[in-house]
Amino acid sequence: MYLLELGGEDDAFAAREAISAATGVRRIAPGLAVANAVNPERVRGLAYTHRASDLLGRTDADLESARVLLETAPIDREGSVAVRATDVHGSTGVSTERAERELGSILVNRGFTVDLDDPDHVLRAAFSEGPLEGGGELEADEETGDLFAAAGAEKDSLEESVSVCALGWLAAESVRDFGDRAPTDKPFFQPGSMDPLLARAAANIAGARPGATILDPMCGTGGGLVEAGLVGADVVGTDAQEKMVRGARENLEHFLDPETPSPTGVARGGWAVARGDGTRLPLAEDAVDGVVFDAPYGRQSKIETHRLEDLVAGALEEARRVAPRAVMIADRSWASEARNAGWGLEAAFERRVHRSLTRYVLVLERREPST
Numbered sequence: 436m437y438l439l440e441l442g443g444e445d446d447a448f449a450a451r452e453a454i455s456a457a458t459g460v461r462r463i464a465p466g467l468a469v470a471n472a473v474n475p476e477r478v479r480g481l482a483y484t485h486r487a488s489d490l491l492g493r494t495d496a497d498l499e500s501a502r503v504l505l506e507t508a509p510i511d512r513e514g515s516v517a518v519r520a521t522d523v524h525g526s527t528g529v530s531t532e533r534a535e536r537e538l539g540s541i542l543v544n545r546g547f548t549v550d551l552d553d554p555d556h557v558l559r560a561a562f563s564e565g566p567l568e569g570g571g572e573l574e575a576d577e578e579t580g581d582l583f584a585a586a587g588a589e590k591d592s593l594e595e596s597v598s599v600c601a602l603g604w605l606a607a608e609s610v611r612d613f614g615d616r617a618p619t620d621k622p623f624f625q626p627g628s629m630d631p632l633l634a635r636a637a638a639n640i641a642g643a644r645p646g647a648t649i650l651d652p653m654c655g656t657g658g659g660l661v662e663a664g665l666v667g668a669d670v671v672g673t674d675a676q677e678k679m680v681r682g683a684r685e686n687l688e689h690f691l692d693p694e695t696p697s698p699t700g701v702a703r704g705g706w707a708v709a710r711g712d713g714t715r716l717p718l719a720e721d722a723v724d725g726v727v728f729d730a731p732y733g734r735q736s737k738i739e740t741h742r743l744e745d746l747v748a749g750a751l752e753e754a755r756r757v758a759p760r761a762v763m764i765a766d767r768s769w770a771s772e773a774r775n776a777g778w779g780l781e782a783a784f785e786r787r788v789h790r791s792l793t794r795y796v797l798v799l800e801r802r803e804p805s806t
């Protein structure tokens with residue numbers, strides 16, 4: 436079993452993304468999840484998981500319990516070690532320095548040498564306390580498709596406070612290079628570009644990986660396509676505006692250059708961008724594996740020839756025709772439009788960007804018509 440250290444402010448969303456790199460993901464404490472198996476190459480490309488470690492065991496979030504766990508846990512490794520501890524969100528008050536020292540000396544007693552600079556193995560010790568909240572996860576009304584905060588029967592048990600210390604041998608870390616792709620630093624920038632972290636998570640959830648093809652039918656500056664391409668997917672984009680098509684090509688050329696070594700270790704995907712209408716895509720049925728897009732926000736994006744509602748409804752229908760799965764980001768829910776377009780709502784998340792801006796992330800699975 437593996438320990439996942441989650442990042443960002445919404446554990447439910449982070450756990451949803453982690454499913455693209457792991458099986459049996461379940462949250463165990465604020466900022467922490469466990470998984471049955473992980474794909475280390477895919478973990479390197481996750482936005483909201485920082486690390487995956489081979490779980491040694493878990494106990495309560497205090498140093499004494501952690502010590503007992505480490506003294507008794509079976510260890511099948513040898514060589515040099517370093518212990519790295521974290522107190523998630525400062526929730527436990529455990530001194531990470533002391534934890535590293537004390538757990539390190541237990542490992543020395545068990546025959547290891549300590550090498551802080553270049554250890555053969557890193558032992559992660561994660562301490563976390565607090566309620567396992569639903570986070571920004573939303574549920575949809577069966578009839579109307581309206582979204583509301585995930586609640587109900589599960590909520591009481593989810594809100595119970597938990598206290599966890601998890602120990603594990605570091606197995607894979609995600610590459611934290613998102614700062615290099617801040618929208619304003621890209622060769623082509625326009626307001627409304629996707630934040631690279633959110634875009635990466637959306638791409639991963641939509642199925643971006645080597646061998647898959649991901650479409651953004653309203654690609655704008657190509658923020659979603661760049662992130663999908665960096666984890667190895669081939670990417671296809673369309674946009675109604677020629678300026679955006681040219682700009683997206685500039686960004687993709689820059690970030691998906693096949694000659695540049697890839698930080699995640701996978702070859703960058705190929706790409707193509709053309710001018711096109713997202714409501715009438717020049718693609719065959721099932722042409723791609725997944726769609727990722729952020730719908731125009733009405734005020735920012737130029738909407739060519741469509742009312743916003745018709746545009747979104749049309750784009751959702753087309754997306755369903757060409758792909759079995761889509762991740763849509765928007766400034767409002769659009770859940771009933773998605774349902775009307777034949778999508779099932781697999782999950783929905785609310786992400787507060789700042790006080791007056793909330794983004795909705797809808798994870799959509801094609802619903803087959805009932806016969």
Ligand SMILES: C[S@@+](CC[C@H](N)C(=O)[O-])C[C@H]1O[C@@H](n2cnc3c(N)ncnc32)[C@H](O)[C@@H]1O
Nearest residue numbers: 628629653654655656657658674675712713736
């Ligand atoms: C919110 S922006 C997308 C931003 C993009 N994800 C990025 O990272 O830059 C929406 C885009 O939809 C495009 N658009 C509007 N109507 C369209 C249509 N009918 N077909 C295709 N693209 C359209 C706009 O030109 C705009 O670039």
